[in-house]
Amino acid sequence: MAATAGPTGRQHRQSGILALLVLPLVLFVVVVFLWPAARFLALSVDNSDISGNLPRTIAALSGWTPESGLPDEPVFAALVEDLAEAKRAGRDGVLAQLVNQRIVGTRFLVIKTAKDAAEGKLDMRPISESLLQKYPGWDSPALWREISRQKSAFTDYYLLNSVDLMRGADGGIVRVPAERAVFLDVLLRTIWISAVVTVICALLALPLAQAIVSAPPAWSRLMFALILFPLWTSLLVRTVIWIIVLQKNGPVNSALLGLGLVGEPLNLVYTRFSLYVAMVQVLLPMMVLSVVSIMRRVPATYMRAALSLGAPWFTAWRRVQLPLIMPGILSGAAIVFVFALGYYITPTLIGGPTDQMVSSYIAFYTNNTLNWGLGAALSLQLLLILALFAFLYWTASALLRRRAAA
Amino acid sequence: MMTYLRTVSAVALCLAATTLTASAADPITVVGWGGTWDKAYKDGVWDKYTEQTGTPIVQEEWGGEVAKVRAQVQAGNVTYDVVSTEAPGMEIGCAEGLFVPLTPEITGDPANYLPGTLHECGVASDTWATILTYNTDVFKGDSGPKSWADFWDVEKFPGKRGVYAQAQFTLENALMADGVKREDMYKVLRTPEGVDRAFAMLDKIKPHVVWWSTTTQGIQNLDSGEVVISDQFNARITNEVVNEKKPYAIVWDAGFFYGTDYWAVVKGAPHEKEAVELLKWFSIPENQAGFSKLYAYGTGRKEAAALIPADWLQNLPTSPDHIQFGAAYDNDFWTENKEALEERFKAWQAK
Numbered sequence: 001m002a003a004t005a006g007p008t009g010r011q012h013r014q015s016g017i018l019a020l021l022v023l024p025l026v027l028f029v030v031v032v033f034l035w036p037a038a039r040f041l042a043l044s045v046d047n048s049d050i051s052g053n054l055p056r057t058i059a060a061l062s063g064w065t066p067e068s069g070l071p072d073e074p075v076f077a078a079l080v081e082d083l084a085e086a087k088r089a090g091r092d093g094v095l096a097q098l099v100n101q102r103i104v105g106t107r108f109l110v111i112k113t114a115k116d117a118a119e120g121k122l123d124m125r126p127i128s129e130s131l132l133q134k135y136p137g138w139d140s141p142a143l144w145r146e147i148s149r150q151k152s153a154f155t156d157y158y159l160l161n162s163v164d165l166m167r168g169a170d171g172g173i174v175r176v177p178a179e180r181a182v183f184l185d186v187l188l189r190t191i192w193i194s195a196v197v198t199v200i201c202a203l204l205a206l207p208l209a210q211a212i213v214s215a216p217p218a219w220s221r222l223m224f225a226l227i228l229f230p231l232w233t234s235l236l237v238r239t240v241i242w243i244i245v246l247q248k249n250g251p252v253n254s255a256l257l258g259l260g261l262v263g264e265p266l267n268l269v270y271t272r273f274s275l276y277v278a279m280v281q282v283l284l285p286m287m288v289l290s291v292v293s294i295m296r297r298v299p300a301t302y303m304r305a306a307l308s309l310g311a312p313w314f315t316a317w318r319r320v321q322l323p324l325i326m327p328g329i330l331s332g333a334a335i336v337f338v339f340a341l342g343y344y345i346t347p348t349l350i351g352g353p354t355d356q357m358v359s360s361y362i363a364f365y366t367n368n369t370l371n372w373g374l375g376a377a378l379s380l381q382l383l384l385i386l387a388l389f390a391f392l393y394w395t396a397s398a399l400l401r402r403r404a405a406a
Numbered sequence: 407m408m409t410y411l412r413t414v415s416a417v418a419l420c421l422a423a424t425t426l427t428a429s430a431a432d433p434i435t436v437v438g439w440g441g442t443w444d445k446a447y448k449d450g451v452w453d454k455y456t457e458q459t460g461t462p463i464v465q466e467e468w469g470g471e472v473a474k475v476r477a478q479v480q481a482g483n484v485t486y487d488v489v490s491t492e493a494p495g496m497e498i499g500c501a502e503g504l505f506v507p508l509t510p511e512i513t514g515d516p517a518n519y520l521p522g523t524l525h526e527c528g529v530a531s532d533t534w535a536t537i538l539t540y541n542t543d544v545f546k547g548d549s550g551p552k553s554w555a556d557f558w559d560v561e562k563f564p565g566k567r568g569v570y571a572q573a574q575f576t577l578e579n580a581l582m583a584d585g586v587k588r589e590d591m592y593k594v595l596r597t598p599e600g601v602d603r604a605f606a607m608l609d610k611i612k613p614h615v616v617w618w619s620t621t622t623q624g625i626q627n628l629d630s631g632e633v634v635i636s637d638q639f640n641a642r643i644t645n646e647v648v649n650e651k652k653p654y655a656i657v658w659d660a661g662f663f664y665g666t667d668y669w670a671v672v673k674g675a676p677h678e679k680e681a682v683e684l685l686k687w688f689s690i691p692e693n694q695a696g697f698s699k700l701y702a703y704g705t706g707r708k709e710a711a712a713l714i715p716a717d718w719l720q721n722l723p724t725s726p727d728h729i730q731f732g733a734a735y736d737n738d739f740w741t742e743n744k745e746a747l748e749e750r751f752k753a754w755q756a757k
Contacts, residue, residue: 090480094476104746106742115503179753179754186756249631270616348619352617353755
């Protein structure tokens with residue numbers, strides 16, 4: 001059989017076995033990562049918790065405009081029916097929370113009305129009268145306008161919110177009030193911090209990697225171990241150590257005071273500076289590893305040849321060494337940048353409020369205010385930036401390869 | 407992780423116990439706030455219950471997210487029996503029917519409870535206060551801050567301020583510093599101008615603030631000298647002063663707001679009946695006092711105060727000496743406005 005199968009048959013069998021071997025990994029990634037992530041991201045446009053719980057009310061509101069005053073009796077009847085059903089299905093809590101997000105101060109209004117509706121306490125006709133008498137909160141055109149807008153099972157509310165926009169009174173897209181606008185700043189800040197950390201890492205990694213490559217093997221191994229050492233320590237521990245080192249009575253300030261370099265302790269911790277220090281320490285090994293691996297493949301003779309031909313050292317380095325190790329710097333930069341974008345614990349612990357990055361807001365909305373829609377919208381934002389930079393990286397390395405081939 | 411391990415080992419132990427003695431009851435899962443708080447409950451209250459009734463208690467830890475209870479109830483897969491939740495969570499959970507209503511037969515006469523410590527669906531697990539504290543090594547003798555206005559006065563009391571990075575507590579403190587009386591607080595905060603006024607006060611102190619978001623971090627900033635005056639939960643300062651002999655003082659008469667967390671039984675819990683029995687037992691003053699004897703937070707029953715040694719009682723916000731300077735957080739206000747105000751606060755902080 002083996003003889004008749006021939007090379008193509010064997011190849012087929014091999015790729016079949018390969019697929020079988022990879023299958024568990026693919027399944028694992030899909031089941032525990034891609035699927036839940038997609039479900040979470042879908043929350044950023046999901047409106048079914050409002051539209052699905054108020055179907056009759058929203059239908060009855062078609063044709064109603066805020067200018068015509070409060071809605072008619074059928075709308076109130078539909079509302080009571082919808083809320084009673086939501087209460088029986090146990091969906092009233094979510095509905096109340098979401099309505100309160102849009103019109104603050106309506107949470108108990110919705111919950112209490114739903115409770116009474118389910119218990120049949122609101123069927124005295126005309127319903128509008130008995131409802132408004134008990135819960136005057138429904139006498140609000142703004143609230144009705146908001147409900148009338150929830151026709152679709154999808155919403156752009158969270159996506160707009162995540163770039164400091166919202167729907168105005170007339171339904172057009174407007175900027176949110178200045179005191180609430182924060183996400184564009186945070187987004188730019190996140191990209192900026194990640195970029196600065198990447199550049200610092202690259203600048204520090206180049207001489208370090210050169211030293212590791214040029215040193216005798218024993219020294220090289222020792223230096224490597226020292227650089228890898230932080231990688232083996234818990235992220236939390238590393239960050240907290242920096243707080244202790246940089247704090248007001250910490251060793252750095254004591255040394256500066258002792259040397260008479262400063263008159264009073266500097267504010268080092270909870271600043272952008274301390275954030276950069278902690279992030280660079282954590283991410284530097286990635287860059288060094290990446291650069292070292294490519295530097296080892298560049299023969300030292302190239303630099304020597306350039307120097308012997310009379311090029312000044314820096315010119316030789318810039319025109320011979322740098323282009324050859326560029327792929328290593330690029331892939332190192334990609335890793336550092338991507339890691340930095342998602343940083344959460346380090347900025348939370350060691351940064352001030354103006355140093356917080358997108359992730360900390362995602363955590364805030366998911367855990368703290370339970371506004372999962374906005375958390376998902378911000379996650380999507382982060383994912384899009386990642387995709388953009390992945391594309392840039394891919395283009396840059398393709399360009400490099402083409403230039404190297406030319 | 408520790409909670410997980412603790413739970414797993416507790417469950418394993420209980421399983422072992424049930425196989426050994428067939429009569430041993432199922433454990434009741436009680437969900438608290440973790441750390442020293444849970445330990446005080448275990449040492450002061452739950453161990454006593456297990457001793458008296460043979461029913462073991464398994465402790466779990468959470469952050470008070472009512473959405474978790476809601477998810478469990480909706481999925482028909484409730485794993486919590488009793489939870490401690492903050493007042494807004496209590497209001498929402500009770501209104502949504504997630505918690506079992508408690509009758510006076512279970513809790514005892516409502517007249518025997520301090521105001522605000524008994525709820526339709528819950529009985530106080532602890533009453534905490536957010537107080538003004540300062541370092542007595544920095545401000546010696548009588549030179550310390552005496553009011554929230556002093557907290558804001560960085561000329562007279564130089565040094566960084568520790569402030570809890572959240573709107574609730576901080577807005578109240580800012581308005582107290584601006585001269586708003588405690589009894590008028592929520593009248594003011596319910597108007598947009600009142601909220602703006604609080605943020606305007608916060609603008610003034612912003613450059614001098616070191617924010618904290620976990621109590622441990624807040625204490626660490628006091629310890630390291632990073633801040634000299636701070637807001638903090640009262641029991642945490644008492645712990646540091648009594649157990650660690652640290653130089654901090656609580657300024658009760660600067661005014662403080664207090665809040666109550668409640669024990670509630672989750673509807674449809676695996677041991678709902680036993681859990682209600684547990685709360686009935688817990689409603690006896692002697693049993694409630696067990697926690698407050700170990701942890702400087704107050705408890706619901708008025709009679710409990712008499713069971714707490716006088717020198718320890720003065721650490722409690724509900725002690726007769728201090729309660730006159732306190733006012734309760736308005737739960738209705740915070741339930742509806744928390745999301746919007748915390749978001750605005752977070753945006754303000756980031757500018």
